[in-house]
């Protein structure tokens with residue numbers, strides 16, 4: 131049923147209890163699924179997607195991986211690492227201007243030997259196409275990994291992640307996670323449908339309005355189902371998205387993220403990242419404080435990684 135994948139992720143990722151944080155908040159029982167520990171260059175949610183994407187690249191005979199992201203993109207860092215690991219060249223299209231000093235994820239992109247091209251955010255798609263064309267003209271065989279690794283191929287990684295979680299034998303009334311390009315949420319939603327998870331799947335939007343993300347996730351989940359030969363349609367209104375914390379904009383570190391990052395660090399010794407999991411955890415704290423869950427319920431926080439961005443000066447300085 132599933133196409134082949136490469137095997138380099140450290141799976142299953144552990145599920146841990148968060149007893150001190152649970153007591154501190156006085157709300158539902160909290161657990162965390164440690165996809166920050168998936169292996170591959172400090173881990174994160176892209177490892178699961180890249181197992182399928184790199185397998186597809188190999189099947190197509192690709193020798194060069196091309197993808198795009200923000201300056202501190204976790205997706206780009208992990209894609210560059212995967213390319214290095216399988217002996218493929220890698221070009222990253224990063225939005226913005228090169229900073230004076232490459233730190234956090236960007237420093238790791240350099241370490242993995244990726245070629246970096248800079249562009250204005252509005253030019254990203256054009257630059258991707260142009261890069262792929264240029265490489266073809268030079269005789270290379272490029273494989274384009276979509277933004278966030280969120281194609282039906284990448285989404286398969288999170289369909290299986292849901293199966294993995296269910297096989298771990300723990301129940302959760304709700305699963306909450308950061309959602310942006312939508313692949314993680316699409317995979318979890320489809321996995322829930324295929325493998326029988328009936329709790330809530332709450333995507334905390336990092337940068338998109340609710341309706342946009344619902345539409346994207348529903349389309350991706352439906353396309354992925356078709357890829358698996360399943361005749362089912364997932365509708366936007368079935369996708370639960372909270373977009374309140376996305377309003378300050380992508381990568382804008384507010385007091386809400388800082389409080390969540392400090393709280394997870396000081397209550398549980400657990401690191402979150404400033405852009406994605408810090409924002410998702412800020413949403414979790416607010417929902418608990420508003421009484422969205424009862425004390426008898428259990429909520430799983432699916433940690434999607436991103437911690438190298440903590441070491442980028444632009445975010446670290448925000449904590450001073």
Ligand SMILES: Cc1ncc(COP(=O)(O)O)c(C=O)c1O
Nearest residue numbers: 310311312313314406434435436
């Ligand atoms: C650490 C982290 N968490 C969550 C996400 C969001 O995942 P998705 O793009 O699949 O919605 C990303 C995307 O880059 C990420 O880097």
